[in-house]
Amino acid sequence: MSCTFLSSFIVNPDRKILSTLSLSASLDGNFIISTMAPSLHPLVDNGITQGDASFSGGKLRCLCTANQVEVSLASNVVHNHVCGCSKCWKPAGALLSLIAVIPKDKLSVTANSDKLEIVDSSAAIQRYACKECGTHLYGRIEKDHPFHGLDFVHVELSDSQGWQEPQFAAFVSSIIEQGFAPEGMGEVRSKLKSVGLESYDALSPPLMDAIATWTAKRSGKLPA
Ligand SMILES: [Zn+2]
Numbered sequence: 648m649s650c651t652f653l654s655s656f657i658v659n660p661d662r663k664i665l666s667t668l669s670l671s672a673s674l675d676g677n678f679i680i681s682t683m684a685p686s687l688h689p690l691v692d693n694g695i696t697q698g699d700a701s702f703s704g705g706k707l708r709c710l711c712t713a714n715q716v717e718v719s720l721a722s723n724v725v726h727n728h729v730c731g732c733s734k735c736w737k738p739a740g741a742l743l744s745l746i747a748v749i750p751k752d753k754l755s756v757t758a759n760s761d762k763l764e765i766v767d768s769s770a771a772i773q774r775y776a777c778k779e780c781g782t783h784l785y786g787r788i789e790k791d792h793p794f795h796g797l798d799f800v801h802v803e804l805s806d807s808q809g810w811q812e813p814q815f816a817a818f819v820s821s822i823i824e825q826g827f828a829p830e831g832m833g834e835v836r837s838k839l840k841s842v843g844l845e846s847y848d849a850l851s852p853p854l855m856d857a858i859a860t861w862t863a864k865r866s867g868k869l870p871a
């Protein structure tokens with residue numbers, strides 16, 4: 648990797664994450680790239696806005712400039728969180744996605760449903776994305792699963808205010824699998840902590856407990 652290559656990253660203002668790279672020279676003369684204040688997600692970077700407990704829902708729209716797919720949610724969401732996995736849709740330049748769940752009977756596609764397609768029909772969550780802009784509008788679980796009956800949604804696709812604020816950060820270490828330098832993880836976790844989000848490398852303890860309880864009831868280790 649040449650110096651020219653590295654400096655082209657640093658002066659390129661369009662590369663949000665990479666523009667925060669800094670260089671230092673190690674003892675053996677090699678350059679080291681380190682990350683400074685990476686963009687986690689636009690709705691987390693500058694602190695979290697609290698939701699409104701009496702908020703009753705709103706509309707999500709894809710990022711097309713015309714004929715947007717529209718999804719209507721008839722209640723607020725729950726378990727809203729940021730996620731580092733490779734499957735959740737995230738906005739350009741963000742390290743993490745922002746994802747929540749809502750009972751599936753509270754969700755309806757209210758415009759341009761013909762533009763939706765399932766991203767990966769073999770996945771546990773069937774993610775419905777806009778064929779034109781690639782935005783994920785909702786994810787649904789059809790098979791027998793602890794979260795069956797809940798749909799996964801991104802409330803940042805709504806222009807309404809009052810959605811539940813993010814509660815925690817899930818699958819944080821998974822950003823390394825997508826190419827994030829492991830040396831930057833301490834900074835990512837401390838930035839999450841500074842805005843009040845606990846970092847986990849699975850889901851939060853209450854959700855992991857819910858999955859384990861469902862599994863134990865299925866196997867007969869706990870009464871159903
Ligand atoms: Zn679209």
Ligand SMILES: [Zn+2]
Nearest residue numbers: 730731732735
């Ligand atoms: Zn995810």
